[in-house]
Amino acid sequence: MNMPLEDCESSLELCFRCSRCKWICDWDIKSAEFTYICPSLKKFLFDAYSAQGRMDIARAFLRGELDYSDKLLEIIYACTLCGGCEITCKRNQAKMEPLKVLHELRFKCVNDGKGPMEQHKKFAENIEKYHNPYGEPHEARFEWMPEGETDNEKAEVGLFIGCTIPYRLPNVARAAVGILKKLNIKFRVFQAEEFCCGGVLYRVGLVSKARELMEHNLRVIAGLGIKKLLFVCPGCYETFKSIYPKLGGTLKFEVQHMVEFLSQLVDSKKIKFNESCQQVTYHDPCHLGRLTGLYEQPRKILNAIPGLTLMEMERTMDNAWCCGAGGGVKAAFNDFALWSARERLEEAKTTGSRLLLTACPFCELNLKDAEVHDEYPEVKDILELVYETLKT
Ligand code: SF4
Ligand code: SF4
Numbered sequence: 001m002n003m004p005l006e007d008c009e010s011s012l013e014l015c016f017r018c019s020r021c022k023w024i025c026d027w028d029i030k031s032a033e034f035t036y037i038c039p040s041l042k043k044f045l046f047d048a049y050s051a052q053g054r055m056d057i058a059r060a061f062l063r064g065e066l067d068y069s070d071k072l073l074e075i076i077y078a079c080t081l082c083g084g085c086e087i088t089c090k091r092n093q094a095k096m097e098p099l100k101v102l103h104e105l106r107f108k109c110v111n112d113g114k115g116p117m118e119q120h121k122k123f124a125e126n127i128e129k130y131h132n133p134y135g136e137p138h139e140a141r142f143e144w145m146p147e148g149e150t151d152n153e154k155a156e157v158g159l160f161i162g163c164t165i166p167y168r169l170p171n172v173a174r175a176a177v178g179i180l181k182k183l184n185i186k187f188r189v190f191q192a193e194e195f196c197c198g199g200v201l202y203r204v205g206l207v208s209k210a211r212e213l214m215e216h217n218l219r220v221i222a223g224l225g226i227k228k229l230l231f232v233c234p235g236c237y238e239t240f241k242s243i244y245p246k247l248g249g250t251l252k253f254e255v256q257h258m259v260e261f262l263s264q265l266v267d268s269k270k271i272k273f274n275e276s277c278q279q280v281t282y283h284d285p286c287h288l289g290r291l292t293g294l295y296e297q298p299r300k301i302l303n304a305i306p307g308l309t310l311m312e313m314e315r316t317m318d319n320a321w322c323c324g325a326g327g328g329v330k331a332a333f334n335d336f337a338l339w340s341a342r343e344r345l346e347e348a349k350t351t352g353s354r355l356l357l358t359a360c361p362f363c364e365l366n367l368k369d370a371e372v373h374d375e376y377p378e379v380k381d382i383l384e385l386v387y388e389t390l391k392t
Contacts, residue, residue: 005058005108008101012059020092021051021085024319034314034347037084039322039340048075051085051098058101061108068114076105077117078336081203081327083290087318106205116204119331124206127213131195132163133331142191144170146177155186158226158253160217160240162233163196164361172361175387176232176258182392183271187230193220199239202247204328211247214239218249228254230261232383234287234360235326241292257288258383259359263297266304273389277307280385281353281377283344283367284320285360298359298382305389311351313344321347323358325366341370348377357382 023029024037036042041050048057054076060066079102086099109115116124123133131138144166159180165173180187198213221229231237237257244251265271282302288294295317302310315321324330324340345367348356356377358364367379 004111005062005101005104008058008097008104009062010095011097011101012055012062014093014096015052015055015098017052017056018092019050019052021089021098023088024315025088025091028315028319030314034321037088037315037319037321039082039084039324039336039343040079042343043336043339044078049078051089051102054079054105055098055101058105061105068109068112073109073114073117076109077115077120077204077328078333079327080286080322080324080329080337080340082286082322084286084319084322087290103203103205106203107207108205110205110207116206116328117332120204120206120328123331124201124204124209127196127198127201127209132167133196133200134163134167136167138192141166141194142189144173145189146174152186152188154225155188156225156227157185157187158221158224158229159187159189160194160197160229160231160233160236161189162231162236162361164235164365165232168365169361169381172232172364172381172383175381175383176230178387179258179262179383179390180230182387182390183265188224188226190220197236197239199235199243200328202239202243203326207247210239210243214244214247214249218244218251222252226253228256228261231255231257232361234285234292235362238287238291257292257294257297257359259288259298259301260294262386263300266300271304272391273305273386274391275307276305276385276389278355279309279311279351279353280355280357281311281313281348281351282316282382283313283323283348283356283358283363284317285358285363286320286322286326288359289320290318298357301382301386302357305385311353313347313351315347323360323363323366324370325362330362330366337366338370341366342372345370345376349375353377355380355385357385359383
């Protein structure tokens, strides 16, 4: 039988168990406290929980040497798919693709009728019924829209709002809309026609369900004359940009996360900010940084705000420590997600900043959930700061 894991054989053969995928590279280490890149390994402390260990699991599967067990399933899914291992491993061997192996392991679990975890099945059911993983009423998706706001049906710019922002962080949705209005950019939303992007389903291995959502969303957007689709959520952005093409989808429009869009306006000097005299630090969301390469753009925006000082954490940009929420971990292993977020908050605290900015609602929620004492900085989306400081 032709198993998809076989596609990864070259990575599995090339892996020489060097352990690079566990820590940031030695030349980037600034202190003994913040050396790990793999949250799964640091939390569970067994080699099986690293990319290296999961490569061994994949190899054993291919050789028919391993059977499923609850523990094995837990090891496969207790990984945030943060991509830290991909970065450090590729620095060693450019042809290696550990992240592809981690995804293929999950696809195999689902194909064999063993995965995903029960909690993932629950959010998949919610998506089926309500078009969002939270089980919130679909008709409430755009309740956050300011009174009197109407759609501009002729606009060539679309705004894909996602599930987490409207149902959990409506202030971020209002900030995104407020920015576009301050900039006089005509845009449209898709109201009841917008469904979950499906990224979360793909990441837990439910590929065919993710494809159905892709087909729906692309069908809705096609024919509306959209030339550019903006995203507030990096998870949705990465899904459209990287996952939809893997699922056979063709995008007939440009996709941009709001930070990329705004950084271009900073470049062309089309936007200006009021002074904001404060020291902040920035957490790179995995979906925006390692997985789609937007490292400079948020920093460009922050550096354009007069009076603002950006204090970088020790692990930053492609070395960033994952907040702990991705890859289905928040749903299935909440303690692990909170533990990872607390390590990030500790790291943010060492910068002396009272404000920790991010550009991902999933990171924001998990970091806020993990805040156990007031020594930790306040967590906020960069778009809220942009909205507050943007000159009209
Ligand atoms: S996955 Fe890459 S970094 Fe990790 S042990 Fe294998 S070759 Fe080394
Ligand atoms: S994706 Fe992240 S959590 Fe998963 S093995 Fe790689 S570094 Fe560890």
